[in-house]
Amino acid sequence: MNNYLKEIFNGLKSLVIGLKVTMTTMLTKSTTIEWPREAAPIPERFRGHIMLRKNEETGLSKCIACGSCVRACPSNCIQVKGAKPEGAKKKAPILFQLDFTKCSLCGLCVESCPVDAITFSRNYALAGPSSEPFATMNLLAGLASPFREESNEL
Amino acid sequence: MFDSQENSTYQLEPVEDNQFVLNLGPQHPGTHGVLRVILHMDGEYILTADPVLGYGHRMQEKIAENMPYTQILPYMARMDYLAALSFNQAWVCVVEKMCGYEVPRRAEYIRVLTTELNRISSHYLWFGAFLLDLGAFTPFLHAFADREMILDLLEEVTGSRLTYCYFRFGGVSSDVDDSFLQGVQDFVEHMRSHLKTYHELVTGNVIFQMRTKDVGVILPFDTWGYGLSGPVLRGSGEKYDVRISEPYSIYPELDFEIPVERDGDCLARYMVRMREVEESLNIIQQTLDKMPDGPVRSKVPKIIKPPAGEACMAVETPRGELMIHVVSDGTKVPYRVRYRVPSFGNLSVFSRLAKGQLLADALAVLGSLDLVIPEVDR
Numbered sequence: 001m002n003n004y005l006k007e008i009f010n011g012l013k014s015l016v017i018g019l020k021v022t023m024t025t026m027l028t029k030s031t032t033i034e035w036p037r038e039a040a041p042i043p044e045r046f047r048g049h050i051m052l053r054k055n056e057e058t059g060l061s062k063c064i065a066c067g068s069c070v071r072a073c074p075s076n077c078i079q080v081k082g083a084k085p086e087g088a089k090k091k092a093p094i095l096f097q098l099d100f101t102k103c104s105l106c107g108l109c110v111e112s113c114p115v116d117a118i119t120f121s122r123n124y125a126l127a128g129p130s131s132e133p134f135a136t137m138n139l140l141a142g143l144a145s146p147f148r149e150e151s152n153e154l
Numbered sequence: 155m156f157d158s159q160e161n162s163t164y165q166l167e168p169v170e171d172n173q174f175v176l177n178l179g180p181q182h183p184g185t186h187g188v189l190r191v192i193l194h195m196d197g198e199y200i201l202t203a204d205p206v207l208g209y210g211h212r213m214q215e216k217i218a219e220n221m222p223y224t225q226i227l228p229y230m231a232r233m234d235y236l237a238a239l240s241f242n243q244a245w246v247c248v249v250e251k252m253c254g255y256e257v258p259r260r261a262e263y264i265r266v267l268t269t270e271l272n273r274i275s276s277h278y279l280w281f282g283a284f285l286l287d288l289g290a291f292t293p294f295l296h297a298f299a300d301r302e303m304i305l306d307l308l309e310e311v312t313g314s315r316l317t318y319c320y321f322r323f324g325g326v327s328s329d330v331d332d333s334f335l336q337g338v339q340d341f342v343e344h345m346r347s348h349l350k351t352y353h354e355l356v357t358g359n360v361i362f363q364m365r366t367k368d369v370g371v372i373l374p375f376d377t378w379g380y381g382l383s384g385p386v387l388r389g390s391g392e393k394y395d396v397r398i399s400e401p402y403s404i405y406p407e408l409d410f411e412i413p414v415e416r417d418g419d420c421l422a423r424y425m426v427r428m429r430e431v432e433e434s435l436n437i438i439q440q441t442l443d444k445m446p447d448g449p450v451r452s453k454v455p456k457i458i459k460p461p462a463g464e465a466c467m468a469v470e471t472p473r474g475e476l477m478i479h480v481v482s483d484g485t486k487v488p489y490r491v492r493y494r495v496p497s498f499g500n501l502s503v504f505s506r507l508a509k510g511q512l513l514a515d516a517l518a519v520l521g522s523l524d525l526v527i528p529e530v531d532r
């Protein structure tokens with residue numbers, strides 16, 4: 001009988017201790033934030049989808065279409081086609097397409113690029129009703145092109 | 155299709171009144187992934203339990219036979235998504251062993267530091283999920299709030315929150331900065347004081363004690379036969395941890411304990427993991443104190459072609475012993491890769507433990523084994 005009462009007492013005590021923890025936590029500051037009204041800070045090395053760096057002076061990409069990143073990618077999701085613009089020494093990409101649906105964000109392409117032309121974007125809010133736009137992301141969009149109009153349509 | 159007539163010990167026809175077949179999973183929150191368990195029940199009691207594997211099979215070993223060594227690295231994180239860094243470490247270590255690459259000291263320290271952080275975050279996720287299985291919701295929120303701090307820290311250095319791809323052959327991909335080290339220091343101090351809350355909230359709780367004590371007892375006799383490892387093994391009184399038994403990296407220079415419990419029940423496995431968190435904090439503190447300066451990545455060739463031969467490497471993941479065996483024929487893709495994963499062994503003891511249990515207790519046992527199904531199926 002004595003033991004029985006002791007057990008009940010100990011049980012109740014443990015519950016009270018547990019409830020105390022809950023009560024104290026209730027009074028502390030909340031750790032969640034309400035997206036989209038607030039956004040969590042994005043760290044420096046955040047890996048979004050890859051994108052091409054812009055050369056600030058010319059507005060062109062730095063890519064020389066060497067294909068290193070294509071070979072480095074484990075998921076086969078980069079497509080690069082290059083050509084020499086008229087009068088230029090180096091090649092430039094005509095097509096730079098990313099299949100983001102397959103990308104594992106591993107960063108091997110970024111590391112493999114000899115001219116440091118690729119980087120990670122800081123865009124995390126990627127969502128859409130179909131996978132189509134993500135499967136054929138044109139990374140050259142928004143960059144100036146060294147090609148004249150007709151060669152662009154190749 | 156699973157051939158129920160030939161391969162299984164149960165029959166689809168109910169044998170007697172009260173007996174029936176219950177499908178647990180493949181989509182069931184209690185199985186933590188796409189695991190299906192066919193339960194032959196007698197009322198509330200389990201007669202037999204047959205786990206059905208393979209829903210998440212991704213041919214990881216076959217993929218590895220067709221990929222250059224560097225490109226296999228990101229796949230590692232997809233096997234055990236909760237302990238991506240341990241898997242990273244196993245892969246880089248085995249290739250370094252084969253090719254004889256040097257790893258700078260600072261890189262080794264960073265590797266151990268981040269892997270131990272990863273171990274704590276994995277144990278916290280387990281802690282939350284296990285208590286959810288037992289029907290307690292509050293501890294889950296506590297654990298996730300603390301785990302969030304680790305994820306933020308690791309995101310700062312690795313760039314991702316879960317499936318890290320941070321280690322490279324001959325080092326790590328990028329150096330850590332002082333703000334990260336300070337953040338880890340703050341975290342260690344915070345956790346040291348905050349762990350008390352966990353024990354107040356859960357360990358002493360009378361309901362928790364009743365649900366886990368003497369439930370799912372693994373006898374020491376069974377441990378090696380089933381190929382158990384990790385906290386599941388150490389919960390049954392075996393002192394085996396790859397970090398001590400077959401030390402790698404800088405573990406021999408660090409001073410830490412291997413927690414062992416004797417009872418072999420769910421409570422013992424719980425206690426082992428909670429004490430391991432404390433030990434990991436110890437290890438992290440030591441790496442912070444001793445962190446040397448210097449480079450974090452040595453020069454390795456761009457295309458990796460190990461000499462013909464083979465190498466084996468075992469590391470301790472939060473779930474147990476992971477071993478990778480690689481055979482190279484001197485080309486740039488491996489000839490054969492074999493993974494020995496911890497959860498597979500730990501799952502195999504489940505059929506035995508579940509026999510004769512109540513269904514609710516069997517879920518507690520399944521939770522206490524801490525399975526990651528993609529790692530079982532791989």
Ligand code: SF4
Binds near residue numbers: 074078105106107
């Ligand atoms: S991040 Fe990895 S998977 Fe994605 S494109 Fe680059 S190499 Fe390919």
Ligand code: SF4
Binds near residue numbers: 065068113114117
């Ligand atoms: S590796 Fe760099 S330069 Fe070469 S194709 Fe890729 S982005 Fe262009």
